[in-house]
Amino acid sequence: MGTVRATRLVKTFGPVVAVNDLSLEAKAGEFLTLLGPSGCGKTTTLRLIAGLEKPDRGEIHVGDRLVSSPGAGLFVPPEQRGMGMVFQSYAIWPHMTVFENVAFPLEELRRPRAEVRERVMTILATVGLGGMHARPAPMLSGGQQQRVALARALVSNPQVLLLDEPLSNLDARLREEMRFELRDMQARLGITSIFVTHDQAEAMTLSDRIIVMSGGRIEQEGSPEAVYQRPSTRFVMDFLGRANQLPARVEKRPDGWIAVVDGHGSELALGEGDWADKQEVLLAFRPEGVEACAAERDGAWIGVVRSSVYVGGRVEYVVDLGGFTVRATGPEDPRLPCDARAALRVSPRAVRVWPRDPEQTGTNGGPAR
Amino acid sequence: MTSGRWAVAVAGLLVSVVVVGLAPERPRAQQSRPAAAAAPDPAKFQAAMAEWKGKIVPAAKKEGEVIWYSCAQATEAEGTIRLFNKVYPDIQVSQVLGPGYQMVEKISTEAAAGRLQADVYQCGGQSGRTVSWRGLADEFTPPTALDPSVKWRWPVMNAETKLAGVFASVSGLNINTKLVPPEKYPKSYWDLVRDPYWVDLIKRKRVAFTDPRIANIGVYHTYGLKEVNAKDFGEPWVREFAGLKPKLLGFNESGEVARGELHAMLGGPWRVEYNLGTVPITKICLEPGCVSTQSPLFAVVKGAPHPNAAKVFVDFTLSKDYAEWRVQSFGNTPARADVTPRPLDDPGKHKLQFQGDDRAERQITEVLKWVIASKLFDY
Amino acid sequence: MALGAWLPTALLITVAVLTVTPVAVALLAGFRDAPPGRPGAISWASIQASFGVMAQPEVWQVLWTTVWLSTVRAVLALALAVLLAWIIARTDCPFGNQLEFLLILSFFFPLLGKVLGWALLLSPQKGYLNQLLRQLPFFAGDTGPLDVFSYGGLIFVSVTGWATLLTIFLVPAFRNMDAALEESARMCGASPRRTITRILVPLLRPAILAAFILSLTRLLSSFETEVFLGTSSGIYVLTNKIYERMVQIFPPDFRTGMTMAVMLLVITFALVLVNWKFLGRRDYTTVSGRGYSARPMALGKLRWVAFGFVVLFFFVSVVLPAVMLIQVSFIRFIGLSVTDPSSYTLDNWRRMLTLRVNRLALTNSLVMSVVATTLGMLLYSIVSYVVTRSRYKGRRLLDLAAWVPWAVPSLILGLGILWTVLLSPLAVLYGTLTVMILAHIVRGFPFGTQIMGSSMIQISRELEEAARVHHGTWTSTFRRIWLPLVKNGFVAGWVIQFTVSFSDLATVAFLYGAKSTVLPTLFLSQWSNGRLEEAAVAALMMTAVVLAVVVLVRRLVQGNVRTPTVA
Structure with a gap:
């Protein structure tokens, strides 16, 4: 339950090999970070896990369930993978209110109306948006949009939370604040999280484990301290700080x-x-x-x-x-x-x-x- | 009035007498021949009526629709359809209105593409004949034309073209009575191009001519003056008139005179509204006379999508009710002898009359070709 | 959302067939030795004959008139539009928003109504305005002083119409411009006039140049004004000359007509190429009216002059002709006394609403416009989707194919479709509403894909993906996320396409048949039949239906339907 295991993933876009024979595992309740410069394949890896891209080769398991295996001709579409995701742009639907945005996953799961309402209100309170449910989405500040995106990702109690550079669009102070809130929330809910970032400070402060990527491959994985203190390659050393x-x-x-x-x-x-x-x-x-x-x-x-x-x-x-x-x-x-x-x-x-x-x-x- | 103009008028009168005495012999002579050919034959009528009642009318009702390509005015078409539907309420009429030759071209295109839409064609003599000459008209004789009890002023079915020449119309000079004082009314066609009053009006585009390149009635006027009265008018008159560059109206439309937009117009139909009495328009005949033509003509289009309804429609136009309505509304002269035309509109009183004369019509076609080739009206 | 490759390829072929075939047929037909539907072939002799047409000085005369008349009108319309847009977008002219609304309103007033209205106001003899002017002491004579059936009249009516459209096109560009630049110029001591000529004009040059080429292309292919105001006074440009050669004379001179059509096509295509060269192809940057806090230029007392100017423009381009149409629609016969109550009647309206042929035209217009617009917008949406969102290799080609009708005058597009139909097994469709629907769908491609592309490009991929990840199936993502987000663009595009389809004569002038008359062709037939009173009713019907549909659609979707750029 709650683990994500990817085995020997390969994904190419035309001549570009975005993910090159990559294997990883996120343990249940773990906060795993994919860290690397832009173009290193970290976002593509995340999208492969989410089901937004189809791998060319390799397998992905969520828990014990095989969700992606081109060899076996198997591809579970994203909506059936039971995940939550926070996008870099937040992807808050502008034609909906806060409530409607957050209620969407539950409605798509055909939950009863009363349950939807209760769970949406609870999660909004949890992310600090109590009382804002009726507000139209375009009338939110950046930090509030971020919280809505998080609430939407968490509302259906997913097994896995995927975060695609969720903090990069916030200003510095807010970013710091959200960083701790995010970590706090993740620890409380015990949800397996895979976090993509290019910011080593974020990776250091949030992660249980970091996977440093370059050129579609894993450079090094380990605890933040291990990766920082004992980089196994020059690339990792350079990337993780001066x-x-x-x-x-x-x-x-x-x-x-x-x-x-x-x-x-x-x-x-x-x-x-x-x-x-x-x-x-x-x-x-x-x-x-x-x-x-x-x-x-x-x-x-x-x-x-x-x-x-x-x-x-x-x-x-x-x-x-x-x-x-x-x-x-x-x-x-x-x-x-x-x-x-x-x-x-x-x-x-x-x-x-x-x-x-x-x-x-x-x-x-x-x-x- | 100056003596000069009197002289012209008298000369014109004299000439026209001579012309009446000589030239129109041809049409008169020709008229008698087809009349003899179509002598009433009761047996033939009986047979035709049997088929008519037993087959054609029921089939027409089943078709339920007829598409009528016409150069009629909207009110004219409207009234025709109203009267037709009184007799045949089950047959809907769709009209396509436009200048005659435009309709002929449309039918030709449709026929060539194998996608005919037109059932009935109706317009004046020249374009109607073109339909026949192009082989687009069906050979159909309405049963009413065979009815021994109906007397005709002229043979209603044209022997050569198989068109139903149901009416004659008289075309002259339409004048706005508010803009033109009676003493200025021209007497002769020459007045139009010689009288400074009219020359000035024509040059100022205040007088229109039905464009002879595209509308029947303009060619008829041209033919009457150029050919029939070649000696007194002839090509010089046409050239002088065209040289003044009168406004040309594509569609035979006299409404602009009635509205006061124009002082006068040579040709152009009489419209229902003019009978209101308050509309300031009148029609006069100039020497050598008004033009009386066989118009409107009706034809069943060959290969029509609703052939029976088309026949029913054409036969209807020969009815007495329809004739009476047209006399009332447009001053047409019906072929039916049992309906009396209004005094001015009796073709017998007009010297330029061409109805039913196929040879004259062929000459008129030549005149049309001449008009187009001469580029006199291309300004 | 991945699409199989065959689906977009099928789409590409469909669009290319729809847009390229009529143009190709129209081009080739110009070299054929017989009219369409008649047996004939393209031979060396027939090609020579077509080039022989170009040797006639008359053809070059018409071409020259077309060019200078279009240029003059484009320049005047542009100057007027720049002034109007500047007043509305950049000054403290009172009631600016309401004035903008008035301009948008006038966009929905059909050109045919405007033409007839002005023909009635300014016909030399009976024109109401002329009669009024003749009351003034310095105008002697029984006619004039103005004549709408002249170069002046033609230019005047065209310019008022085009200026409206161009103003709507330019206002957002003016609004989005940085006010700071303008202000700094004022601070440096530049007078308002110098600010306009030295700062504003150069800054807005791309938008203005685009507007100019847009109006030049459209004016070169403009048909309605020319056929109603030009033909009767012997003013011929390519469009009404083509129509005259092919329809209004006997026997039709299809060779001259088609050769001129080819010439017109070449000119408009050349202009579009110029447009691409200097302004880039098309960009999807959305010109939205989003609130730029630009400080308006203070005009002082002049602001009321500016206000009066815009109101006067609206009065001249809409109110005067509309009032004229309303008055005439109730009059028994135009020559009758205006003051006599017995001159008035409801007959014209009764005829419009009860006569079968008129009712048919009305229902046909509605059916044709609704079907063509709806099917068209759906098709344009799919095309735009593939062009803007897919990774399909041929998407640039697809975009290009959708763009082709942009360079094709509607009249020639109609002609091309007529000939395509007549020369193909589709001949069974001749004269049916289906062909006219097809023509309007083809005509709408450039605008439809432009507006849909613009609204789709604004929807980030992540908005879709967020729905997919959060348990949304493909269909519910489409229904709940995609559709609502493109709705506004779709509705705005729908309304404009509908307006054009409903009141455009040029596209259908060659295509209508006995049972497929529509309001514009009814109007044409009534006008040429001299029934101006009923033509006025037809024009008012067009206006009323268009306005009703706009209001209805706005209410139905409750979206903010702004008229976007027509580019």
Whole structure:
């Protein structure tokens, strides 16, 4: 009940392969996010699950029920899949009132009139639209439309809730607010949700699990922390937030492998690993993984502050490290002035090392130890 | 009145006397021949009536409808249908009204496409004959035409064309009595092109002529002056008249004179409304005389979709009631001798009369061709 | 909603057959050696003969008249329309909304009524307005001073009619323009007149150019005004000359007529190509009257002058001719004294409502217009759906096929359909209402697909999908979401198509038969028969029915039926 399982889905539009051999599973009650840049196939995947597109290959199960299997010639139309969906544009029907919009799914399920009324009123109260039921749809603000769309998606107690970038059309403050409400509601109802977004902050805050997609394939899946902290590919690392990247060369030392930053000489211990001597690599780490503090003289991991921004509680620095730009963070006090020397303390756990050979980019990467 | 105009009038009168004495011999002579051919034959009438009552009328009622292509005016058509339905209430009449030649073309197109709609055709002599010449008219003799008890002024069935020439109409100059004082009325056709008063009016488009290129009556006037009175009028008159560029009316419409939109119009029918008495219009004859033509003519269209109803309709037009109504309303002269025409409209009094004369009609067709080719009226 | 490929392909073929065949037949028939329905063929000699027609100087004379007359009328109508639209949309002219409503009202006043009304007002001798003018000391003589049966009269009547339509077309464009630009020009010290010529006109150039080409195309193919006001005074343009050559003379000169038809087609097609080249094909941007908070230009005391001007325009283009028609419809015979009570009668109206032929025309008109409009709008909707919503490969082609009649004058479209019917097994339909319905459906394609396309493009795909996901079947999605959303566009399109079908003579002038007379052809027959009193009744009937239908439809759907752009 409530699980969604997709196996080896393929969907092409003409020459474009939108979804390429993709398998995923959303567990019952889970909040699963499909994250990726536009064109990565995340929305198409969602539409395949909803039944708004027919896959070329692969199977989709909802619970134990097979709903889509081109091989078996099976395709359950969207209205029979028992899902709720919130669209990017909300898709509130402009010729109906709030009540009529929300009542539609129940009416289509041929529920008795009294039940329809009661359930619509209840769900409207739940989404915070109590008393607005008679209002014509075009007379709603963006946030209210969003709530109507949510109410409509939830009113028939679907097993699965699909959300297609529902927050992208809201202004920043409202987006934040809705984010928490959405999470709260989902947790209360325990409904399996699949959420599509390109905004990593939304994905981080809402999800139980994140699937990062690119080019119609899954790049990585895991908990928000795991995906953020331990990206398995350069793409994931780049996409999930700003990352510093320093070119380096691996050298064999008696106590293990180290990486030497090109042209600068700063070193980083890699510990044991499957490296080759003189192998060119890229050191990648997030600004949070680098602490900047005052330094008296030049040397390894010492650069010059170019600019700084106060981000509340901490300061973000842009540091010039031997010609490379490194973003780092530091305490708000003392704040380093511009052109001051800054010592960068890189936590080896935070650094990901990838071979620089472009053909191997994104694979074979591993954490520094 | 100037002596010059008197001279013209007298000359015209003299000429017309001569013309009456010489030229119209042809029509007169011709009239007698078909009259003899259609001598009443009681036995034939009996047979025709038997078939008529036993077969044709019931079949017509079953058809229930007749489609009448006509150049009649709306009121004329309306009255005809009313009277027809008094006798045959079960047969509905649909009318298609338009200028005669337009109707002929329409029927020709329909016939060629194998999709005839017309049952009955009715208009003046020339376009009616065209229907016959194109082989679009059915050979049908209404039983009334065979009735030995009915006397006819002329043979009602034309021997050559098989058309029913049921009425004659007289066409002259229609004048608005409010706009034109009686002393200005022209005496002769020459006055129209010589009298400065009329020349001025014509040039100012205040006088219209029934367009001879497209309407029967215009050609008849042209023929009467150009051919029948070739010596006194002839082509010079036609050229002078056309040179003044009178307004041309496509459909034979005299209403604009009655309304006061025009001072006068050569040709154009007499309408029911004019009998109201308050309408300021009168019709006069100019030397050498009014034009009396066989009009309207009726024909059953060959291959008509409602052949029996068409026959019933054409036979009806030979009835006494219909003749009396037409005399009253339009001043037509009926072929039936038992209905008396109004004095002015008696064709016997008009010198330019062409009814039933197939040879004259052929010449008139030549005149039509000449009119079109001469481009005299293409302005 | 995925459609199988064969369904849209069948649609494409249907539409192409409907729209392209009559044009192709009309083009080819111009080179045939015999009229339609008669045996004949296209030969080298017959083609030469057709080109021989073009050697006649008379043909070029007519062509020249057509071009300059249409251009003059298009320019004047456009100038008038720009002024009217500017007053209504951009100034503080009092009662602006009511004035706009008056203009929309005048759109529903049939052209035939306008033509007859003005013919009665301005006929040189008995025209009521002329009689009044002659009371003035400076007009001597027993006729004139004005004559509607002249170039001036023709231009005047056409321009008042076209200006109405163009104003309705331009008002939304004027309204949507950013007022800030206008205001900043005023701030920079530009006078109102300079603001108009330097800022407004260049900004609105695309809309104005589109309006100009639109009216030029339509005026080149305009038929009614020309046949009623031009022919009798010897003013010939291509349309009434074609009609004269093919219908009004004996024997018909179909070769000249058809050659001229081909010339006209070439000109209108060329104009449409120019339109595409400079203004793009068609775009579905909806010109809605949505409330732009543009600050109107303050006219000061002049605003009452502006108000008076619009009212005067309405008075001249609708009230005067309508009042004239009403008066004449009750008069026994136009020549009779106006003051004498015995001149008045109800007979004309009684005839209209009781005589079989007249009642037939009325019912035929209703049946023809309702059926043609309803079937047509359904067909246009399906076509628009495929064009705007499907992934069908041939949809551009389908759009193009639906657009073809745009370049075809209605008269020639009617002619093409007549010949197509006569030359095909469809000949059994000759003279029936079915053929006329077909003609109106074909004529309506460009406008119908334009208006339906515009309203469909506004419906985002997600609105449909939301219904599908939330348990809506295909049918209930169509019924509950799709239909209500396109309803307004459909109704507005329906009303306009109905209005045109009901009162358009050109399309059916060659097609009507004994039992398929409609009000416009009845009007034609009454006019040429000299029964102007009854023609007035027919024109008023057209007006009354159109207005009644508009009101009824508005009430039925309770939607906001605005007249959208006729583009």
